[in-house]
Amino acid sequence: MIRVAIADDQALVRAGLRTLLEHADDFELAGEASDGMQAVELARTARPDVMVMDVRMPRCDGIEATRRITSDPACAEVKILVLTTFDVDDNVFAALRAGASGFLLKDAAPEEILAAIRVVADGDALLSPSVTRRLITEFVSRPHKVPDGSARLLDRLTEREREVLALVAKGLSNKDIAEKEYLSYATVKTHISRILTKLNMRDRAQLVVFAYESGLVTPGSA
Numbered sequence: 001m002i003r004v005a006i007a008d009d010q011a012l013v014r015a016g017l018r019t020l021l022e023h024a025d026d027f028e029l030a031g032e033a034s035d036g037m038q039a040v041e042l043a044r045t046a047r048p049d050v051m052v053m054d055v056r057m058p059r060c061d062g063i064e065a066t067r068r069i070t071s072d073p074a075c076a077e078v079k080i081l082v083l084t085t086f087d088v089d090d091n092v093f094a095a096l097r098a099g100a101s102g103f104l105l106k107d108a109a110p111e112e113i114l115a116a117i118r119v120v121a122d123g124d125a126l127l128s129p130s131v132t133r134r135l136i137t138e139f140v141s142r143p144h145k146v147p148d149g150s151a152r153l154l155d156r157l158t159e160r161e162r163e164v165l166a167l168v169a170k171g172l173s174n175k176d177i178a179e180k181e182y183l184s185y186a187t188v189k190t191h192i193s194r195i196l197t198k199l200n201m202r203d204r205a206q207l208v209v210f211a212y213e214s215g216l217v218t219p220g221s222a
Contacts, residue, residue: 066098067099
């Protein structure tokens, strides 16, 4: 059972998502929040598997709420799925940097919304290879400063771990990586777990951003 919390300042949106979750057998509503401050408190008290987070909310916006939740050790297992009006905009990039595990369009079909929540809960992929490629293509085309020390962080990884990280950044799922590299699914999961630990990152979304910002993967190679 996937426990889902909803954070959105629009009652109609919350009601729609609530109804959608209630009609699916593998979801349980963990609570609702109407602003960013409530979302942070809800994450700390309810510890949902996934919080569906709107960006524009009063008191504290969704990006800042995401940052507070993902930086709180008590919420280490809470994954954030950001609601956005446009599939690629500055809010998406800011949310990913803040630690969000993925993003979801507000006008997505019901089955797409449920699928996105399941994917983020499972942690197997950012969303889908096509969405990841589109997101990253837009991300890397924008001017940004390479974070200090990113190259040194890469030195922590073995050659095989770098190869796996590059494939994660291109949007491949664990299953895809296993087939491409002739590895077992369990071995791929172990590699990714070690990469996350060595880089001190919480999920695949942060790995994707880091891989491009560090220069490990370039737009042409995607």
